[in-house]
Amino acid sequence: MNSKELFEESKKFIPGGVNSPVRAFKGVGGTPFFVKSASGCNLISCDGEKFTDFVCSWGPAIFGHSHPRIKAAIARALENGTSFGAPCELELEMAKLINGLIPCAEMVRMTNSGTEAAMSAVRLARGFTKRDLIVKFAGCYHGHADSLLVKAGSGAATFGNPDSAGVPADFAKLTRVLPFNDFDAAEECFSQEGERIAAVILEAFPANAGLILPKENFLKKLRELCSKHGAVLIFDEVITGFRLGLGGAQKLAGVIPDLCVLGKIIGGGLPVGAFAGRREIMERLSPVGPVYQAGTLSGNPLAMAAGAEALKMIIELDPYAELKRKSDFITSALRQAAKERGVALQVPQAESLFSIFFNENPVENFEGALKSSTALYAKHFKYCLERGVYIAPSAFEVSFMSLAHDGASLERAAEVMASSIKNL
Ligand SMILES: *Cc1c(COP(=O)(O)O)cnc(C)c1O
Numbered sequence: 001m002n003s004k005e006l007f008e009e010s011k012k013f014i015p016g017g018v019n020s021p022v023r024a025f026k027g028v029g030g031t032p033f034f035v036k037s038a039s040g041c042n043l044i045s046c047d048g049e050k051f052t053d054f055v056c057s058w059g060p061a062i063f064g065h066s067h068p069r070i071k072a073a074i075a076r077a078l079e080n081g082t083s084f085g086a087p088c089e090l091e092l093e094m095a096k097l098i099n100g101l102i103p104c105a106e107m108v109r110m111t112n113s114g115t116e117a118a119m120s121a122v123r124l125a126r127g128f129t130k131r132d133l134i135v136k137f138a139g140c141y142h143g144h145a146d147s148l149l150v151k152a153g154s155g156a157a158t159f160g161n162p163d164s165a166g167v168p169a170d171f172a173k174l175t176r177v178l179p180f181n182d183f184d185a186a187e188e189c190f191s192q193e194g195e196r197i198a199a200v201i202l203e204a205f206p207a208n209a210g211l212i213l214p215k216e217n218f219l220k221k222l223r224e225l226c227s228k229h230g231a232v233l234i235f236d237e238v239i240t241g242f243r244l245g246l247g248g249a250q251k252l253a254g255v256i257p258d259l260c261v262l263g264k265i266i267g268g269g270l271p272v273g274a275f276a277g278r279r280e281i282m283e284r285l286s287p288v289g290p291v292y293q294a295g296t297l298s299g300n301p302l303a304m305a306a307g308a309e310a311l312k313m314i315i316e317l318d319p320y321a322e323l324k325r326k327s328d329f330i331t332s333a334l335r336q337a338a339k340e341r342g343v344a345l346q347v348p349q350a351e352s353l354f355s356i357f358f359n360e361n362p363v364e365n366f367e368g369a370l371k372s373s374t375a376l377y378a379k380h381f382k383y384c385l386e387r388g389v390y391i392a393p394s395a396f397e398v399s400f401m402s403l404a405h406d407g408a409s410l411e412r413a414a415e416v417m418a419s420s421i422k423n424l
Helices: 003-013 068-079 087-102 114-129 181-198 220-231 250-251 299-319 320-340 374-386 407-421
Strands: 035-039 040-044 048-051 109-110 133-137 177-178 197-202 234-237 261-264 273-277
Touching: 003 114, 003 299, 040 114, 048 133, 068 133, 087 109, 087 299, 109 114, 109 133, 114 234, 114 273, 177 181, 177 407, 181 220, 181 273, 181 299, 220 234, 234 250, 250 261, 320 407, 374 407
Parallel strands: 133 177, 133 197, 197 234, 234 261
Antiparallel strands: 035 040, 040 048, 109 273, 261 273
16 A cells, blocks of 8 residues: 555544644645655655655654664564563663763653653652642643643633643643743742642753744743742653753753653653652652552563663764754755745754744744744645655654764755745
């Protein structure tokens, strides 16, 4: 079956034909391609087409797809069995690696997805503080647990509005949603309900609404605010962990949260999540503490082997300067094309994360991001895809660079993206 036939057939058995919504290309139109195989910086579709991939499995493929070392690590682990329901040494290895690299990570608990990890971190913060309210920021994604699937309604710091059907309004009422980069709003929120706030959770560099960069001192001031009021500061580093450098966003920004959430890269391409943080808080978790959290497949040996190998490669190769250079090459080509053509294009970048907004102004928060043209993005996406360059199928997602993106692929991709901008 070709992609079109597979998609039609899938829609009969899987809602919308996909197991995660963005894959359906609803934001950009057209039919998604089905992947037959992936290797290096390329995806090969069931139609025999080859795409240079800037989605990179949404981040995990920092060394590109099917890396021989990661495959070998999985193969070695596979010899010993796929799941034990009892602890294994690979879990200790993983916890030690994370502990050694992520500043806040005195202790670590593994999960099977970022969603689970974020949900558990919030429960832990509530159990630790014995408070119920949580504060999040509009446009930040923390997976799809009920209390986190809430963004700003029209009135920002008032009661959150559920973002999804099926989230009880009573749950959403415990979530306060603030505009990112607006410290005054956070201070105001704390001045009214500070003693009821268990946690502030955020992506320090929001990368699920396109890429939004934190303003100077915003994170530092949030840190101080949380400390002052006894609230737990949680950085969701599912994307930024091991993407913005060895110590994640917290190291880059020089702001250490109480807890952080990890995922994506730390699974080496296998399903994974983790949350980590201060010992005093982490030891409130079951079985030492009263906050329950568990997982049949948590710490799965194959995922631990793949993730640990990825982290060891990161330590050995220190890939960040090269990743940034490759990303700079693409983003400067985009900026140059926009300038030549007079297109209002914003190209925010943090290390090897970048996105584009068809927007007159630099984007500082979710509201600003939503003013970008999705029609122009869809046109750009289609132009690139037809020429073998795959960028995120949504105007509000980021692009990821991998170490496997070679010079020739990058030059061709830059050329395609630039001519797309000039042809808009
Ligand atoms: C992807 C992501 C999650 C959710 O992780 P899953 O493994 O998809 O459940 C949470 N937070 C952020 C910042 C993410 O990018």
